[in-house]
Amino acid sequence: MQQYFIFSGLFLFFEHIIHISGTWKFYKKLGVKSWKIFIPVYNIFILLKIYKRSIWWIFLLFIPLSSIMLIFILWMDLIYTFLKKTKKNVFLFFLSAGLYIYYVNFFKKIQLLNIEHIKKKEDNIGILLAVIFSFITHTYIVQPFVIPTSSMEKTLLVGDFILVSKIHYGLRMPMSPLSIPFTHNKIMGDVKSYISIFQWPYFRFPSIQPVKRNDIVVFNFPKDYNHKIIDRKDHYIKRCVGLPGDLIFIKKGILFVNNKKERSFFGKQQAYFVKTGNYPLNIEYLKNKMDIEDIEYIGERNDEYFYQIMLNEKSAVQIKNIFKNIVFIKKYILPIYFKERYIYNSNWNRDFFGPLHIPKKGEFIKLNSKNIHIYHEIFAYEKVKNLVSKKYYKIKNDYYFMMGDNRHNSSDSRYWGFVPENHIVGKPIFIWMSIDWDRDRPLNMFNWKFRWNRIMRTIDGEHSYLSLFFLFSFSYLIYFLFKSEK
Known part of the structure; x- marks a missing residue:
């Protein structure tokens, strides 16, 4: 401070x-x-x-x-x-x-x-x-974002416009104070929108509430090497599944935190392998009637059709009941012996991961040949040198483990590691607009469709304020007309 x-x-x-x-x-x-x-x-x-x-x-x-x-x-x-x-x-x-x-x-x-x-x-x-x-509000209170990828479906959809509170987890003061207002890190191409000469140290005000397990969190991507200043790194949004001090592991695609199986929730999706006989799936029906977007056609052999589809458990049951030509539909779980490329630890994969301890501020970690490569990134974040002579290391910051709800279509902590506390931006609180657009051509406005059931709704989906929005707009219109007439 x-x-x-x-x-x-x-x-x-x-x-x-x-x-x-x-x-x-x-x-x-x-x-x-x-x-x-x-x-x-x-x-x-x-x-x-x-x-x-x-x-x-x-x-x-x-x-x-x-x-x-x-x-x-x-x-x-x-x-x-x-x-x-x-x-x-x-x-x-x-x-x-x-x-x-x-x-x-x-x-x-x-x-x-x-x-x-x-x-x-x-x-x-x-x-x-x-x-x-507007700039002060944008910088210090609440900031708008748009969801560009499907890594959080079905909790957050591509085309959701959200508001993120910067004060819930404690207001993080800007570390790069000189920038073009309402831009993040680029103007266009590789032209940066900020001046990196003036760089402030990290400082955060006390939080209204701490980051809780299963909170959806916006943060700066730790592995963004194009931008050295923390608050100018790219923004990511994921679910915080692991808090400082937690032990996590994944077995057969199921997450365990402190040896307890994660609670089931509607938004979680995984890859399902689908096989149909005689004729293919009705892809148009899946997209337009069931809001299922991530569908990959694998191929056809002997009048049998194969697909990989991202589904939650409810949608998987519905598809099986609707399409009578489905031979089987099952989760696509990687085998334990499969070594997935780019995973955080080369001995693991997305469905068999850990166990992994999440470092907590103030605790001592015993260093050995088995874990020093796992915590290597933390040593880089905390600018530690000469670890060869150390048997124990005291952690300086809290760290978090983030995962996307679309578990098999998400680049998250399983691939790039922990999120330091100083990278936390804020808490999503509100969906103020939601547009279903063509993901291959998002700028084609003629194909946009408003998702009225998601507009002016809280992130958890429990409260909708769309009716109040229309009431306010109508009241303002009446006031404006009255004022003009007067």
Whole structure:
């Protein structure tokens, strides 16, 4: 915590120097005494008072990116007050991202021209303020995401638009504060949307609730090597099946946590091997009537048709009852001797995994030839060197084990290992929109279908607020029409 606020203080001081360097002559022309100009924060307060802006704006100064927006607004005020509002001056100011003010401050004679600008109150900045407010909400409270893959079906579907709370598990302060608002790590292609020179240390506020077993969690992908700063790594969403200190293993595709079999739930899917006789499955019926998307046609032999389909147990029973030509339908479980490629431990596979202990902060792990390769990534996260001479290692952070609900179609902790606590982003709380689109051509809007039964619904599916949304929209429309008529 102390380190984080030291970094923030240094950034604020650096920003103060930049502001004063480019505006001291403007302050003097406004009649501000020299000693007041150089007092941090107070000099911003002076401009807010001169331009009759709300004093509450001062709080924007303490958030790195919003502080830049605040200073930019004040620089606009100064430019429009002391220079003629010509196309050239406006163009140069915006083209230089505000740095044109330095040229004016050092090389041009300025005089108070636009007194009316000072008398105006809160003029022409409503949209900018809305952007700042949205940015703060997006960064510090709740952030929207869209589900791009089927790794969490049927709990979360491709095309679900969700809201993720950043405060449930404790607000993690930004580690890369300088970035383009409302972007994550890229603008387009490989062009990064953030400046990596300024990197803050990890700091998280106390949580409203801890991460619980079986919570759905959004986190930064630990193995994203394209982005070194943690909060700029790609976002993943999975179910947390293992907490710090847990022992997990998978046997015949069934997960056991602390030697207890996981509870069954509707959303869990696995691969089923399906064989039909005489004629193939009605794929169109499966997709349109049963919402089953992951269907792989394997081939045909002697009028027998073979498929691999991702199903939950309920759908498997329904298919068997609906299609009378099914010869058999059974779970596709890899044999114990099969060594799956890219798995976390080369001796395991997706259906026979572990046992594996999940490290917990403060505990000691005895190192030996059998486990040192398993915990190798943790040593990398915690920047540990020279392990050869150590028999025990004290874990510095809590770690979590994540799995997708679509168990046989999910890249998760079985393949890339543990998720450190500092990679946790937040808790999904709400589905505000859900669109069923063509997965091969998602941008083809003519094929979009709204999933009305999922819109404005909580993640667990227990509560729907769609009717309240329509009531609010109708009330707002009536108010708007009444106001217009008036």
